[in-house]
Structure formats: structure tokens, C-alpha cells
Amino acid sequence: MIFPPSARKLILTLHVVTTVGWLGAVIVFVALAGIGLTASDPATVRGAYLAMEPAAQLVLVPLALLSLLTGIVQSLGTHWGLFRHYWVIFKLLITLVATGILLVYMKTFGRMARVAADAGAEIGVVRNASPALHATLALVALLLATVLAIYKPRGMTRYGWRKRHDEDVPGGGQD
């Protein structure tokens, strides 16, 4: 089903806002992770790891899920489809994998926050390189998805090819 132009613009706006918001939030996490690893003030180090869990719950997870949802709705409501073009499939896979890893990683955020909240834990124990690695990889993945969305490299799947030519036939290829 192809959405009318007003609905397409609304969904596209929501998708761009949530996806770019997610990208921006990941950049903030790269900064937080860097602060946690390099700051000399123990309170700042603990604060960085304490802030990650609620920030991820309140910002990263909702934006990731909304980006995924609006992306799927957007593709199904336009001629691009979800499985017709390779760039859409790649972008979907990147978003699915990044969201899945984020959801699994929430436990690690919780563990790091508990260690940071423990006043008896030494600062060397509080510091953790894992968020820097994960946030950097997430940033690369989301930048790649953004490039795909903007450049839309050519290439139809076999399914997309068949649907397009069936739709050229009068009465054929109803989704």
C-alpha cells in the first residue's frame, strides 16, 4: 500500500528525526566513554558511568526502536518497499543489529553503573573500555546507514525486479 504524500512526509520526518537523534545520542556516548576513560577526577569518572544507564534507557533505546519502526513503515508505504532494493535491506539489517546489540548491552550499562556507585570500588575498576568500543562501532554503523539512505545506491533484488515488472502489467503486482 502506497501512502498519500502527507502521510509519507509525516513518517519520513519522524524517521529522519529519530535516526539523526539516535546518531547524535551515540556521539554523546562516545564523549561520555572518553570522559570515563581519561578524566582524572574520580567523581567525573563515576558520573560518566552512572549517567550511561539512564541516558541509554531514556534516549538510546526509544530512538533506536522508533528509528526501526518508522523505517519499516516508511519503506512499506512507498515504492521503495522493504525487500525490493538492496540498500533498504542493508539499512534494515544495520538498524536491526545495532538495536539488538543495544538491548543486550543494557545489562552491561547496569553492571557498570553499580560498580561506579560502589564507593569502595577503586577508580581503576570503575573505568571500562567497553562503552568506548561499542559506541564507536555504533557510530560507524549509523553513519553507514545514513550514507545508504542519502545515496541510495542502485540495485534491485530479484523480488523487487519481479514486482516492478509485474506492476507494469495492467492489473498485476498488487502488494
Added chain:
Amino acid sequence: MADRPEYPGAPRWVKVAAAIAMVLILILLLLLLLRDPDGHGPGRHLSLEPGVEVGAALRTG
């Protein structure tokens, strides 16, 4: 009714990207197998356990 033209196949960028993705997945799986002899999940070594100092973890690998 006109015949459907033959499918031209996936473009080169798709094949290259798929190959890179496969290599990355393979490397990740190898890392998981090599670093995880006890059969724990990826969270065990992709994140440090509480009480493991960063420097100590890097030294011991």
C-alpha cells in the same frame, strides 16, 4: 503480454558489501571462540566484568 526482462543480478557493491559483512562476522565468531573457552556469551568479553581493572584485563588479554 510482454515477457519480463531477465533479472540482471546484484550489483558489484552488494557483492562487495556482503563479502565484507561475512568476513566481519567470521572474525567476530573466531574472536568469540578463541576468547571464550568456557562457553559464555559475548557479553562476557565484550564488556569487562565488575571488579576487573581495565589495565589488568588488557595485560592478561
